[in-house]
Amino acid sequence: MIFDCDGTLADTMPIHLKAWCDTFNRYGYDCLPEFIESVQGMPAVKIVEQFNRQFKAAIDARQFALEKNRRASHNLAKARPIEPVMAVVQRFKGKLPMAVASGGIRKNVDLILDSIGLKNVFETVITSDDPVLPKPNPDIFLEAARRMGVQPEFCQVFEDGEAGLVAARKAGMVATDVRIYL
Numbered sequence: 001m002i003f004d005c006d007g008t009l010a011d012t013m014p015i016h017l018k019a020w021c022d023t024f025n026r027y028g029y030d031c032l033p034e035f036i037e038s039v040q041g042m043p044a045v046k047i048v049e050q051f052n053r054q055f056k057a058a059i060d061a062r063q064f065a066l067e068k069n070r071r072a073s074h075n076l077a078k079a080r081p082i083e084p085v086m087a088v089v090q091r092f093k094g095k096l097p098m099a100v101a102s103g104g105i106r107k108n109v110d111l112i113l114d115s116i117g118l119k120n121v122f123e124t125v126i127t128s129d130d131p132v133l134p135k136p137n138p139d140i141f142l143e144a145a146r147r148m149g150v151q152p153e154f155c156q157v158f159e160d161g162e163a164g165l166v167a168a169r170k171a172g173m174v175a176t177d178v179r180i181y182l
Helices: 013-026 033-038 044-055 061-073 083-092 106-115 139-148 162-170
Strands: 099-101 124-126 156-159 174-177
Touching: 013 033, 013 061, 033 044, 044 061, 061 106, 099 139, 106 124, 124 139, 139 162, 156 162, 162 174
Parallel strands: 099 124, 156 174
Antiparallel strands: none
């Protein structure tokens, strides 16, 4: 079993959306929640690069991502677990191999997992800081399966973002959209 973190294990999307909006405003751009939702699950740098392409902007993606992630990290300890997904984790903890595959940075993912009581539950945690291609590329999920020692076709991915759902399907895994349970 492979879980996304933000919006899947923990209700962090309002925290991230505020950080995105505050950072876009600081850079002189309007915040577009519908755009942020459409790229959910991708690393911040990739989201800013997509924003630049889509809206003909010239934002320094790395600098913007650092600032956005810093803003978000101030509030991530307040994140609450998403109970239906948490119930799945608790039911299969110690019974099935489990991993986290997140487009977030390791510092923030670790903070979230600690705040929702899952710090030591997962065999492996892969983030945007690891050398894998981001969602919607399937590499992050394939690497999680490899580290767990499970063939991709036997993996189930729990996701809340289109990029992650596409990546899970490309990896040949069962993709479970948790948004219907929220």
